[in-house]
Amino acid sequence: MDDVDRLLLTELQQDATQAYAALGKAVGLSAGAAHERVRKLRDHGVIRRTTVEVDPAAVGRGVMAFVLVEANSWMGDSPTKAALEALPEVVEAHVIAGPASLLVKVRTPTTEELQASLRRLYAIEGVTGTQTIVVLESFFERPVDAKGDGSPARPSPPEPSR
Numbered sequence: 001m002d003d004v005d006r007l008l009l010t011e012l013q014q015d016a017t018q019a020y021a022a023l024g025k026a027v028g029l030s031a032g033a034a035h036e037r038v039r040k041l042r043d044h045g046v047i048r049r050t051t052v053e054v055d056p057a058a059v060g061r062g063v064m065a066f067v068l069v070e071a072n073s074w075m076g077d078s079p080t081k082a083a084l085e086a087l088p089e090v091v092e093a094h095v096i097a098g099p100a101s102l103l104v105k106v107r108t109p110t111t112e113e114l115q116a117s118l119r120r121l122y123a124i125e126g127v128t129g130t131q132t133i134v135v136l137e138s139f140f141e142r143p144v145d146a147k148g149d150g151s152p153a154r155p156s157p158p159e160p161s162r
Contacts, residue, residue, distance in 0.1 A: 001046065004029065008037055009046070009146035016050045061089075061107040063114050063134070068100035069121060070129040075101040083124045089117045100131065 007027040011018070018026075024034035041047045056062060069075065076095040084093045084104065092105035104121065108114045111134070118130055 001041075003147075005037060005041060005046075006147045008034065008041070012038070012047070012050075013143040013146065056107050060109045063108045063111055064138070065106045065108075065114055065135060066133045067102075067104045067106055067118065067121060068096075068131040068133075069102035069104055069124075069127055070099075070131070071101040071126045072128050073126045075126060080124065080126065087117065087120055089113070090121075 004027055008023065011023055011026050019031070020035040020038070021031040023029075023038070024031045027034065029037070038047070056064065080102075081093070084090050084102075089106050089108050090104055091107050092103075094103045095101065096103045106114065106117050108117055114132075114134070118132060121127060121130055
């Protein structure tokens with residue numbers, strides 16, 4: 001992966017619906033070359049999927065919480081994964097090191113539904129406790145910095161080679 005691929009990834013994270021001509025222009029490539037590079041990034045698993053970012057509150061999922069899940073056994077196996085995937089309110093799940101075994105992100109319509117979700121989490125085999133942090137406000141959520149250098153999300157196109 002080179003700097004042009006990283007620029008393509010940054011551009012796609014800003015707007016994955018843009019035409020290959022616009023994408024190519026933004027990074028100094030033809031539409032065909034941009035298309036081919038994006039195809040290769042998909043084939044190599046760098047681009048895992050293309051999706052739409054939805055406002056959770058607009059679709060009735062305005063309550064967000066992070067739940068530390070404590071367990072009496074290793075929680076990174078497939079039965080645990082399947083149990084978590086079966087809960088539609090669980091939008092992320094991570095095996096972690098620290099005071100708990102898992103970190104789970106939950107989105108629900110109400111705090112009452114959050115409480116019901118916590119009951120369902122607690123019912124998963126091996127779970128011994130939970131600690132819940134309810135989010136009051138989110139300042140921002142940022143995509144992965146494909147360039148890896150902390151520079152602004154909107155890159156300048158590379159200089160044309162001479």
